[in-house]
Amino acid sequence: MFSSRRRILIAVVAAVAALGASAFAVVQLTGDDGPDGPAAAPHVVQPGAPGQAGRALSPSEQSQLPPPPAHNAADTQFMQRMIGHHAQALEMTALVADRAESRDVSLLAKRIETSQRDEIAQMQRWLTERGEQLPGPHEHHAAHDAVMPGMLTPEQMSQLAAARGAQFDRLFVDFMIRHHEGALTMVQQLYGAGGGLEPASDRFAREVNADQGIEIRSLRELQGRLAS
Structure with a gap:
């Protein structure tokens, strides 16, 4: 055999x-x-x-090669908070279907929804594999901008939900740019706190930084078109 x-x-x-x-x-x-x-x-x-x-x-x-560096508290906090950050982005994209007027807004929202849903699953898996606690499904509702930069306040989420048509399109893009920029700040904070030494957390943070940077450029281009 x-x-x-x-x-x-x-x-x-x-x-x-x-x-x-x-x-x-x-x-x-x-x-x-x-x-x-x-x-x-x-x-x-x-x-x-x-x-x-x-x-x-x-x-x-x-x-004689050194073992991979272990994850630390900064890595864990980054993953836990970024899950909440992404969760709010999904709440924002969920509003698009029956409020948006622009097809470009709908297409970009779908792209954001797909990428961030996948990344949430990656972060949950990372935490579970390391025996770290998963955040509750609604913990991000109590967050504020100092903890998770770029997070919308409850009042801003209500403002977005109440908007329709062209007004919704412009507001969605403006708020999502701010939201994505907050995610980039969180990546910077990760490394500033001594995180990102573990190869897996470093790789994920770099992917978030690259992906959201690309989406910010697309959002800014769309912002310009909607303003004209």
């Missing part, structure tokens, strides 16, 4: 996080993993100088 074969991808995040410019690349191998033989040992390659080939590390050298 033939042995099974599987592809092995070793992500050496510790070397990237701890060694900076001396980061290690990853080599993907295929090896036996079954009764006929053990899986092939993964190779970790240290890149050479520009124009020079990299060098494969020996098993003993690989064993």
Whole structure:
């Protein structure tokens, strides 16, 4: 009976996080993993100088690589608060279907809804895997701008819900720009508090920063069109 074969991808995040410019690349191998033989040992390659080939590390050298940094309180707080921040964005997009006049507003709101719903699931999974507490579904209602920058007040949410047509479109875009800018501030606060050392939290924060930055540019373009 033939042995099974599987592809092995070793992500050496510790070397990237701890060694900076001396980061290690990853080599993907295929090896036996079954009764006929053990899986092939993964190779970790240290890149050479520009124009020079990299060098494969020996098993003993690989064993000396530092472990990935653990998450800390700043990471946990960032994830917990960002879940609430995203939850309010979903409350805002839920108002669009029967209030918006602009098709562009509806399309952009759908994009925001999809991306932030996916990110909430990622953050919940991150917290659960680390044994950290998930925030309650309505905790963000008690938040204020000092805790979660960019959050709309209850009065602003009521103002948005009461608007219709072109007025709603302009208000939605204005408020969502502010909301997204608040998320970028929260990313800055994460690193300022010493978070983002764990590779997974760092990667997620960078993705949030990039995605919301792109959406802010789209929102500003739409803001200009709605004002004309």
